[in-house]
Amino acid sequence: SQQGEEDPQALSIQEGENATMNCSYKTSINNLQWYRQNSGRGLVHLILIRSNEREKHSGRLRVTLDTSKKSSSLLITASRAADTASYFCATAPFSNDYKLSFGAGTTVTVRA
């Protein structure tokens, strides 16, 4: 079952601008992860944030997690044409049965 829901569904920005997308989820989680998918390709793991963390950075990526609101955001700063892709959040439950639930994704288009 899909637990995460991304918002917006699609985003178009100019090169150099920042892109922000949000993810909401329903049940308690162990961690939340963000992935990127270029058209017709597999997903690439970007960043993982644990439930006891509030913010994490990786290069031009910044992820926040608010467990009280059951939401996360992914910020891409100084976007480039190569950032054009779909971005998915995935949630990992507290369970011995480890399996991620993915949202429907946000499609980001960076215009040159």
Added chain:
Amino acid sequence: DGGITQSPKYLFRKEGQNVTLSCEQNLNHDAMYWYRQDPGQGLRLIYYSQIVNDFQKGDIAEGYSVSREKKESFPLTVTSAQKNPTAFYLCASTLDRFGGYTFGSGTRLTVV
């Protein structure tokens, strides 16, 4: 280089035919997963395996079967019982129980 290899990249299935999608990893990961992705949608879990000789159904297992005889391999068979098999199929694996996934590049299956 370590990674996950999915083959074939494109597969065409006739009505009533069973087809098998290959997924091989040389990452020494214990857990492996099969997801289905339909256009504009997120990933839905078909089957997963956390250890050799053991696997569990995901959210949409009907019409699919798997085996896990070797740690490196997790093939997926799309049977004739799957009425709408046209989709993009992604295989993934993970080492850590609460870690990120590594994905293959996918197999696009089309019914002809």
